[in-house]
Amino acid sequence: MDIVEFFEVVNEVPSSGGKPRVPWKLSQPDGDTFITLPVFIAFCGIASALRSRNRRNARFKAILCLSEESSLSVYMTAARAFLNGIADYKPGTRPFVSDWGGRYSNRDQFEVLNKDRAIFVKEPDKSLDDEARLFADTVVDVPPRSRRHVEAALKRFGMPAIERDIELLLSEPWVRLDKAFQDGRSPTLSLQRLRQLPLPSAPAAMPEAEVPGPTLADMHGYGQVVKWGYDLARDLTDYKSGRIRWEDVDGGVLLSGPSGTGKTTFVRALASSCGVSVIAGSFSAWQSAGSLDDFLKAMRKDFEEAKRKAPCILFVDEVDSFGSRNIRDHNGAYMTAAIAGFLEQLDGFHRREGVVVVGACNHPDNLDPAIRRAGRLDRHYQIALPDAQSRLSILKFHSGIELDQSQAEMFGTATEGLSGAEIEQLARDARRAARRSQESLAGGHIVNQLRPLTELSEDFLRALAVHEAGHALVSMEIGHGEVTEVKISRYRIEGKSSQLGYVQYGQIGARPKTRADYLNAIAVCLAGIAAEMEVFDLFADGASGSETADLNRATELATMLEGSLGMGHTLLVEGSIEQLERLRSYNPDFRRRVHDVLQSEFDRVKSIIQARRSALDAIVERLMETNAMSGDEVVEIVRRHRMPTVSLAKLPRRGMGA
Incomplete structure (x- = not known):
């Protein structure tokens, strides 16, 4: 069948000018894509939907909206064949086809910005917003497989258009078609296998709780x-x-x-x-x-x-x-x-x-x-991105599922930085997975949709606990601020740097800050590495590097103290923070003064950590058990391990014979 014949079958406009191609031979790889009979049926639907783009070297980004369930993998293969047909790709290079709304959809959208052509395939239960329509050059509905598409596929594979086979190919679920027509297996044998099996009855739908529309009470965070x-x-x-x-x-x-x-x-x-x-x-x-x-x-x-x-x-x-x-x-x-x-x-x-x-x-x-x-x-x-507790609440609203402690911890780590819309999509993906396996939706289905996580070793976890315990302990000892929560994570997202622990502080009352306030802030920044030095005699690189890292922040505060606040060795104000950074780099005397501030506060913090070592160890052990502590728990541990002091106001009286 030539190209003109093919387009007549799928009701296309006649090709002219730069002729597009169709997959030719039986199970011939088109690039790395093997064309099976169901893939060709899907190809007909895509060619019909994208007829305006079906020309040599057309440049476009398209979203294809599917109308049939469980057809994603077949249509993605057909989409690659379609792109291979309109452009020549270098060896080892694949046409860009992705799952719209899938786990890596946002990354893929960024990746295709500089590509000449790309196709995203959207399943029926995925949603499209205005941003999607702005992103894509064309958003089109793919028509469901039709009799003409099936007849074209049978003709292409050299098979007679028998009525029972046409009805079978129109009624079989896509999943079964995809499994029956495999690379290297003749389509005749595939049809025989399908005929021998009865059509599957529709699976009993798992009951799903109706999710009412949200109210303000559901707007957590x-x-x-x-x-x-x-x-x-x-x-x-x-x-x-x-x-x-x-x-x-x-x-x-x-x-x-x-x-x-x-x-x-x-x-x-x-x-x-x-x-x-x-x-x-x-x-x-x-x-x-x-x-x-x-x-x-x-x-x-x-x-x-x-x-x-x-x-x-x-x-x-x-x-x-x-x-x-x-x-x-x-x-x-x-x-x-x-x-x-x-x-x-x-x-x-x-x-x-x-x-x-x-x-x-x-x-x-x-x-x-x-x-x-x-x-x-x-x-x-x-309206900011939701925090960990808000993300759990959003998940519960959209899924009705309340995760157990271990699942909630994994969820909190893996969804860091995700929006409410992305969590809603995650819940939809989990519901789909439960339907496909004919199971009731459970926490395991949610966890399976998360980004891959790596569980941290006990040694790594202990180092985190020591670091965060140091921050909390010193902050309480010097009265810098009320500690409300201390937390460490047992998991990290694979291939991504993320915050693995933190200390949360209450709001400090609005008042002018003095030199002592700035020195206390520097001390708290240095407390984590001081605790690591006390326990391990070294500290890890997580305390420096980024703008928000402990040592970077402490250095910035000390630089401001000495240069822009008039609270250092002189009342002279040097300039902006950018100017001070250059001054710190090229003026040895200024650099030394900043160093002296940092060293002095580091020595003070080390003394506090050494004096309160038993309280530090107790906080660490508690964090290793629970991964999270409230501020009240920290206060109680510090109080319980506080050493009795002897008043020097009144010396003990000596005996008369002394």
Whole structure:
């Protein structure tokens, strides 16, 4: 079958110009991809979906949205064959095909930025957001396998189009097709094997607890914005009952933070807790309507719909895309008009009475100042990535699973730096794994989706415990700050440097800091390596190198003390911290003074550690047992091991005969 015939079968436009290729011979490797009959069926669907890109050396990044379950591996193989067909790859180089929303999806998206072509394949239960559509040149639905695709595959493999075989190839699950049609096995034999087995009955679905929509009570780790949400809920209740006027309701707020931190999820929870509906709009959605007039009409339409449903929340995403009128470029007139239209909708309590506008963005500094004036989006809350406890709470909300202590520790380490959206995806992946194995969702399914972890040796763990115990002990002894938690991790992410232990301190009251305060801060920075020196007679390299490492921070504080705060050997202030770093490098006298401060505090810390060695050892042993301690536990251990002191105020009286 030639290329024109093939495209006629899959209802493609005739090829012209640079002709694309199709996989030719039976089970012939195309690069390192073997084309089996089910792969060719999938190939037909991809060729149909990407017909506009099916030309020689086309450059694009595509997301293919599958409609059939359990077909990912077959379609990824077919996608590689498709890319091999439109471009020549060097020996040893594979076409770039990846699983959209998979474990390494974010890394792969970064990797393909400089590639000419790439295909991401999305399973039916994976989600797409606006950022995905901005990333890809094309997002297309792959049609389900059809009779014509199956007939084309049978013809390509030189097999008769028998009705029973066509029905079989249309009804068999992809997993069984993939296993039956193997490299080196004739398709005729593969069909015979399939005919001998009955079609699988649909597996009994494992019961899954329904996950209700989130409320503000589920927004763990969101900080002060949750309190604002509860206040808004009370105000809207009072407004609906007539107890307060709309002027007394906080009608505008700005949420900012990295992508995936859950700004959209928070808005859904806010609406649920307030008992109102949400109208969603965004800069890109309004802009996609067409010209400037169309943009403004689309924006006004969303505001008008929100007013019809008042009281209501209007969620405006990507609000930072409006930019600022202070920036002059070739789009200046367009953006000025867009901002003016947005301000017109925001202004005046009566014009949007009953409408709470929640704006969301990644870069709040890019906003036009007028948008953040009083009565508009004047209140601002930053939403950060969730901490370890918040990540566990997010997981429980999306999965209903509460991990045991060991699983929770692994989860906390492996998900460091992940957003709420990424944890939600992890829960979806775990549910899918449980469905495939016909098991009830459990903690083990969650752990299996985590990034690979390495368990630390006991010697490594003890060194961590000694280091963190030193920080906690010295901080308490010199009264630098209240210790609230000490923690070490038994696991590390493979191939990634991450924080393996920490001491958490309570907030220090706002007051001017003296030289003694800075010296105490330096002492606490040096306490970890002082404890290691006391116990092991050496210290590890983790205390230096990065900007936040203990020795780097202590050096910076000592440099400030001597050069920019007037608290060193002279009142003279030398300059900025950057200038001081150069001064430290090229001025031996200044460098010596910084060294003397560090050495003096290190000697003081060593004396404290030596005097409180029994308390240090007790904290270390407790950390080795539990991996985490509260501040109260540390205080109790230090108190229990404090040595009795003899007052020198009154010397003991000697006997009369002395």
